[in-house]
Amino acid sequence: MSITPTVKRILDNYESDNPGTKANLARILMQGRLGGTGKLVILPVDQGFEHGPARSFAANPAGYDPHYHYGLAIEAGLSAYAAPLGMLEAAAGTFAGQIPTILKINSSNSLSRLKEDPSQAVTGSVADALRLGCSAIGFTIYPGSDAQFAMMEEIRALAEEAKAVGLAVVIWSYPRGGTLSKAGETAIDICAYAAHMAALLGAHIIKVKPPTDYLELEAAKKVYLEQKIDISTQTKRYEHVVQSCFNGRRIVVFSGGESKDVPALLAEARAIRDGGGNGSIMGRNTFQRPKAEALALLDQLINVYLGKD
Amino acid sequence: MSITPTVKRILDNYESDNPGTKANLARILMQGRLGGTGKLVILPVDQGFEHGPARSFAANPAGYDPHYHYGLAIEAGLSAYAAPLGMLEAAAGTFAGQIPTILKINSSNSLSRLKEDPSQAVTGSVADALRLGCSAIGFTIYPGSDAQFAMMEEIRALAEEAKAVGLAVVIWSYPRGGTLSKAGETAIDICAYAAHMAALLGAHIIKVKPPTDYLELEAAKKVYLEQKIDISTQTKRYEHVVQSCFNGRRIVVFSGGESKDVPALLAEARAIRDGGGNGSIMGRNTFQRPKAEALALLDQLINVYLGKD
């Protein structure tokens, strides 16, 4: 596998990582139809944990089978596939070497009553990621929650271990809990802050939600107004998040959130692209559609990132 | 020991496991009268921990002796025998190699006042399972309880350790605590969710309770109605649970619950069989009966799974 100059430039930003980790980042960045462009689209399937099997897969029952998602990601030419332990165990042998995988290493669920103090269970290990042939581990933090320090300390230890064995680290940074308002969870100041903390924690790839133009913290609001930080458009907001990821030295991708219609999803992707973001991580919007529809959507999405749309 | 094509197909689903673990799954699947059919009946005797000795064994005092249960399981031609540490220690030497055993590695008891926040004590280890010649470890999680994340993290670590040394992992997934209603503990949405989480946690064999047609979570109810998921009959509900276990890629067995009459137990088994479930795990309904009665019941049960009834 030779890499493109664009990918080389991205890898150079990871100047403290060992060749093993760089190789795994390269595998993700060179995979699929976006391979070599510095853009990426990742398929995450951890909704079974978060919402249960029926809410996740009944709309498209093929998704009950872990093999389906590997197939979808490969056929659509995506960059990587992310899922919890059991989902990978049930298909990693069949699809070994066909697409980079990310072991999602912690998960919550809808039965937890700890809504006030959200947290997650660690459900996988670095050793699991290695034996399953993964390129990266994925971990969620909830900045703002009472459990945030404990979660940060968990990923600190897991990330140190992962980097030492040449794996990459993906952090889902989802502000939640504590004093945060519901609107605050996707406020631009909070989203940029969450992305920045993931970068400070040593993430190679950062995943956040699309930010709104709301400002949550008074102290931050003051600065955004004084410094005239432009957050008026989606594109400008993505630019600001990219800037908050070490001025673009770290890969940042955005989740799709709840199901939306296709035009809205594509508009979002165009703004991500124009704002300098690295791509999308999209689950329910794809695997809950019939396969043909999902492939069509992903084709359009990839075309956006290829600059064809 | 040669294995049947049916068992080979099941083992192939465990595509990330090492030959040691596959061999132990094969030992269970090839054991007894159901050996080779892909169906199994397991005898669990952990009620002494849960309810105390008199409530467990006074009805059939032979059961006070750990040797009795080994003998019963072997004589009835069952697939495996599961029990806590002390029960196995007291008989594993005598019956070594005669039936696969599962070390039940955590337990609760009736003296705990933590009804609001149910949990269990870890009372055995992977090293114990190895020295006692077990084929698997068994672990209970209480999805929904405040302790659920801690329990999931315990089994995560124990399962990783078990798989590395070639043991299989059985998860008892019993929703309980938190915001769950009493009816919700066996609601079909919750039962399928609980089975799915056990699969995501990497269980080889999943044990849940027979589901009712109740729906607990509003968000799930909406999907069951919209998607017209048929949960009207026992058979359909078992089908749905099997589907939630990676579309049948994971073995799922159902507990018998409190003592019932024989026709009810056999009807349940027929529904499990017809729904594609792998079998039953039945304790009190067998060892609390006089031995002859228990053997007769187990003979009928096995005949159901053999398709003779």
Add this chain to the structure above:
Amino acid sequence: MSITPTVKRILDNYESDNPGTKANLARILMQGRLGGTGKLVILPVDQGFEHGPARSFAANPAGYDPHYHYGLAIEAGLSAYAAPLGMLEAAAGTFAGQIPTILKINSSNSLSRLKEDPSQAVTGSVADALRLGCSAIGFTIYPGSDAQFAMMEEIRALAEEAKAVGLAVVIWSYPRGGTLSKAGETAIDICAYAAHMAALLGAHIIKVKPPTDYLELEAAKKVYLEQKIDISTQTKRYEHVVQSCFNGRRIVVFSGGESKDVPALLAEARAIRDGGGNGSIMGRNTFQRPKAEALALLDQLINVYLGKD
């Protein structure tokens, strides 16, 4: 040391233990005047921790000196001597090899205000037991207390470690805390349950308090009445506890509790003997008496177990 057929039969019940642990059980069972009979009397001196030095030793000040208790146990021809770390450290060199010792590895004290949630501090280790030449470790659990799961997990780990190095494990199973009534702590259903849980946890020797005919748990009471379990006499109750210890496959001894007069103590011992119990563990009733008196009492007690009284 050759062992008697009776002791051989007892050792055979420990069919999962290594020769090291069996040898240490044999040392205890072959020691002193009851050596070879399958009966045993143990001297425990952990009251200094539980009640302080004056309440423990002022009645017979010789007891302030750790050498005294070794001497008493040896002179009386007892089976073993149990004490916390410091007590053994201060005399184990002088009396090395003269009597089997049990390192009592956790302790509470009278200053703790955690009456509602009783627990203990772990104050010794398996390594301590080995360097002090002990034959066993001793550990207290409080079934029913909020700390019970933590305590069970402590002894689980310590017992695994002890068995691996050939030590025996003695569990003091004292129901306490949680929803238990004061009378419930010694109720026959609770006492049998506590003994059973110690057996399930893998204890070689189980220590419980003499049970009363009170029944604490409604669910259990129902079974005792329905199944007509005879708990009307001390002897019958001891029989029931022995039965709850894997139908006699585990050694069970009974504590003397608070000071009593000699006839009461001897009557209790006769009932233990007749009920199939293995013996007594008696502290305050011996070391708080002048030595001559204590030796006389122990002589009578041993005679009971020898069947001479």
Add this chain to the structure above:
Amino acid sequence: MSITPTVKRILDNYESDNPGTKANLARILMQGRLGGTGKLVILPVDQGFEHGPARSFAANPAGYDPHYHYGLAIEAGLSAYAAPLGMLEAAAGTFAGQIPTILKINSSNSLSRLKEDPSQAVTGSVADALRLGCSAIGFTIYPGSDAQFAMMEEIRALAEEAKAVGLAVVIWSYPRGGTLSKAGETAIDICAYAAHMAALLGAHIIKVKPPTDYLELEAAKKVYLEQKIDISTQTKRYEHVVQSCFNGRRIVVFSGGESKDVPALLAEARAIRDGGGNGSIMGRNTFQRPKAEALALLDQLINVYLGKD
């Protein structure tokens, strides 16, 4: 690198440290324009964690890029650069060997609602510091907070590990939480106490805030008055803090706190110098200014410590 007699005298105070740690202290003390004088100015950039990216870097957007801060510290001739994991990872390769670095190993953030019980997450390790070529680890304690014992135990373990591999230890000692008043956080008795505790914990370099003449604790106030401890001027207060750092045997530096005007900052530095303090650690006052302004300010600051102003 040869060292000056002044630096030699300082190193001699670290009489229990190994040559590795002394070498790293020497690297810091011999670096930049203050090299060899025993004075030092450190650039810390952990505000992204504490206040988020916009509040930290929008005033001078060059600061979003981790390379900027290395460049600023080197160009200004500073003694060392301190930052959290991600900030160092993103630039340590490029600037390897050009300036000593301090891995700031724990951090808090503005989203935490634990204002009443402030704490921090550990976000880096000694192994991280080594692989990134750092000379020291930096750690914040909050004396007075409910988390203080836990934080002290964290740095105890990390400091032991760091010293064993030849790293130096910098402790940020910031009294906070518990019964402390807001004014008490910078009271002279508390500041001196905080510095002393950092010294007792084994810090090589101690960082505290500039103290006011307020006295917080009644018991301390009594002693300050009785013993006529002069705390009337900044210089006298710095002298008292230096005295509290083992009578000057430990290096102590002072933070700049919130942005101030240049004359105030220089006056503070003169008082630190005249009071025998070792220097300044100044973040926001430098990197939030345009680079030319920041360099001019740092030039003046260094001139103060060189005795030229």
Add this chain to the structure above:
Amino acid sequence: MSITPTVKRILDNYESDNPGTKANLARILMQGRLGGTGKLVILPVDQGFEHGPARSFAANPAGYDPHYHYGLAIEAGLSAYAAPLGMLEAAAGTFAGQIPTILKINSSNSLSRLKEDPSQAVTGSVADALRLGCSAIGFTIYPGSDAQFAMMEEIRALAEEAKAVGLAVVIWSYPRGGTLSKAGETAIDICAYAAHMAALLGAHIIKVKPPTDYLELEAAKKVYLEQKIDISTQTKRYEHVVQSCFNGRRIVVFSGGESKDVPALLAEARAIRDGGGNGSIMGRNTFQRPKAEALALLDQLINVYLGKD
């Protein structure tokens, strides 16, 4: 170094310790003007942690310098010097081999609001003690506090580690918290109990406060009266504490508490001596006085223990 018969007799009481630990006990017992007598006077300087630098050292500012205390202890001919990590690190190289040292391995401070549930932070390790050339570790427990079990478990682990590498263990046993009244903290029943628990925990040297004739616990009071335990004089009370330390088989020393006048201190020492106690551990009463005064006081104190006063 040859040892006296008196010291030999004391060492013989430590019959379970390895030669390394005995050698360190011998170093303390053979050091200084009381060397060989079986008596000892120890200088502890941990007040900086407990009360802050000004309250500890302003009365005699020479004490801000860690070298001062080593010098004082050596010049006065004391038996050992005890201090926290930083204090030893700053002077242990200069004074290596001149006086046995005790690393005080946990500490509290005056900023903690946990008055209701007192605890301490562990601030040093056995490895620290070894690299600093110490003869012992020192650890405080608070019997009665809610943290008491945790503290006992900490010293259990640290003591096991210390003994294995030939260090001695000194336990400061200070009843505090929980249900204890203020008067109860120094009540004779509580003091004797605290000393006894330290002995049971395996301490080589026990440090308690001088007991009053108050009795705290009703159950104990009853025994003291019934058994006519004489606690009417200081001497009798010290005798009772010595008896509670395994009838004199463990070294017990008494702290001086808050500053007192010289006659009171000497009277206390005479009572300790006459009651069979092993000596004094005296901090503030010495290092807060001008050096000449401190030396004069220590000379008188030593003369008391030499039987000259």
